[in-house]
Amino acid sequence: MxxxxxxxxxxxxxxxxxxxxxxxxxxxxxxxxxxxxxxxxxxxxxxxxxxxxxxxxxxxxxxxxxxxxxxxxxxxxxxxxxxxxxxxxxxxxxxxxxxxxxxxxxxxxxxxxxxxxxxxxxxxxxxxxxxxxxxxxxxxxxxxxxxxxxxxxxxxxxxxxxxxxxxxxxxxxxxxxxxxxxxxxxxxxxxxxxxxxxxxxxxxxxxxxxxxxxxxxxxxxxxxxxxxxxxxxxxxxxxxxxxxxxxxxxxxxxxxxxxxxxxxxxxxxxxxxxxxxxxxxxxxxxxxxxxNGEAIYESKPWRIQKENCTCSTWYTSKGATVYAIFLTWPESSVLILPSPVSSATTKVTMLGFSEPLKWQVAPDKGLKIMLPSAVPSLLPLQHGWTLKLVGVA
Known part of the structure; x- marks a missing residue:
């Protein structure tokens, strides 16, 4: 029993x-x-x-x-x-x-x-x-x-x-x-x-x-x-x-x-x-x-839940769109995401910003993303930011 x-x-x-x-x-x-x-x-x-x-x-x-x-x-x-x-x-x-x-x-x-x-x-x-x-x-x-x-x-x-x-x-x-x-x-x-x-x-x-x-x-x-x-x-x-x-x-x-x-x-x-x-x-x-609610409400777990690195990045998804939520602003405003696989249609934006972000294939694998150059303390939020990834595997 x-x-x-x-x-x-x-x-x-x-x-x-x-x-x-x-x-x-x-x-x-x-x-x-x-x-x-x-x-x-x-x-x-x-x-x-x-x-x-x-x-x-x-x-x-x-x-x-x-x-x-x-x-x-x-x-x-x-x-x-x-x-x-x-x-x-x-x-x-x-x-x-x-x-x-x-x-x-x-x-x-x-x-x-x-x-x-x-x-x-x-x-x-x-x-x-x-x-x-x-x-x-x-x-x-x-x-x-x-x-x-x-x-x-x-x-x-x-x-x-x-x-x-x-x-x-x-x-x-x-x-x-x-x-x-x-x-x-x-x-x-x-x-x-x-x-x-x-x-x-x-x-x-x-x-x-x-x-x-x-x-x-x-x-x-x-x-x-x-x-x-x-x-x-x-x-x-x-x-x-x-x-x-x-x-x-x-x-x-x-x-x-x-x-x-x-x-x-x-x-x-x-x-x-x-x-x-x-x-x-x-x-x-x-x-x-x-x-950042777009990355939370109605979301599903992505194939990777969290990056196995010091970047404190968590993933959610909606259909073919992937969201990367990172809790620590990286030095030099460059964030490396090892897990997403890019394609010819990959586009990266940050929720709360209208302009697309520049990115390139990381030396090992994944994406190397250039974040907005503004000082993090001047951003709309100081704790937790979300990247919207379209066209990644």
Missing amino acids: ETGRGLFLRAAAAWLCLVGAASASAPPQRYTPDWPSLDARPLPGWFDAAKVGVFVHWGVFSVPAWGSEWFWWHWRGEKQPDFDRFVQARFPPGTSYADFAPRFTAHDFQPRQWARLFQQAGARYVVLTTKHHEGFTNWGSNVSWNWNSVDTGPHRDLVGELGDALRERNIHYGLYHSLFEWFNPLYLLDKKNGFKSQFFVYGKILPELYELVLRYKPDLIWSDGDWEAPDTYWNSTSFLAWLYNDSPVKELVQTVSYGGNYLLNVGPTKEGVIAPVFQERLLALGKWLGI
Whole structure:
């Protein structure tokens, strides 16, 4: 029996996702509740093309805002002394983790401003934590009484509000949902029973997942926290078969390390403010993508992923066009690319510049390219530049 499968399929990278919206290229197909059938799900076109997303970690852990979203576990599970000292120095005596919830106010949460910022950052999709391992849900979950964002804290449906704002800007919406919860009595009971009982799964997890899918119809679900129990405990294959065959969410996304997606994490404050330093980074990313996005969005891996040299050059492709993204400006403004093979029709340009660049066949092999003579600090961007290669093998 395989363990650690959770609700998702094997992945070469660190996480798996589910995606909504029908794939135009994949014919309708019924999937059976077993891994060989479920693993055959095709990658939906929109996710493969999106490439760039924003991941929002936001919950009760945003109140202490120290350590990580695993604050409760480090404090009460592992009993790390520095976490205890942190709470004693900043909160009233006897403070419990539940006491943080009313302080998670989201007073300044403006979902339309978030959506605008994420769009300016070049994000094609956004993933929100609907529930982390602490068990607090960012919507009014029917099975998380008084431990959700409608009953306490913000008294708002954070999942729904952000989804509405993102869809106004045609940004795909993803929902992160943790399966296990550190201190949930039902989960601890099932764990004590060697996961032979499923009180937690049927009383908490599956109702939440069905509710998220049916109420919000997300484009993507990222499920996490399955590692302690086998997939049979989580009822994985049955849920996925329903999801793929009969629900509004019917596609699988499986991330890979190369040619995959870049998901940038953001942690808003307990009031719902995205700190200026985060906004600065997001807008810088958007500026870079405004010039170099042609080499990122809708791209595929080229036959060479990265040059095996000190030039820090990475490749993507679209059809017959190859893009070389280099991170270090070479001395004398001459860049050598060993891998591309030139032809009589080879043309080299730099994204952000209109004039073709001069080039010649390198002494060993590949291309020797004369970059613009401007000082790199005077170029539109100072970190990462893209060459567009047409007519190379």
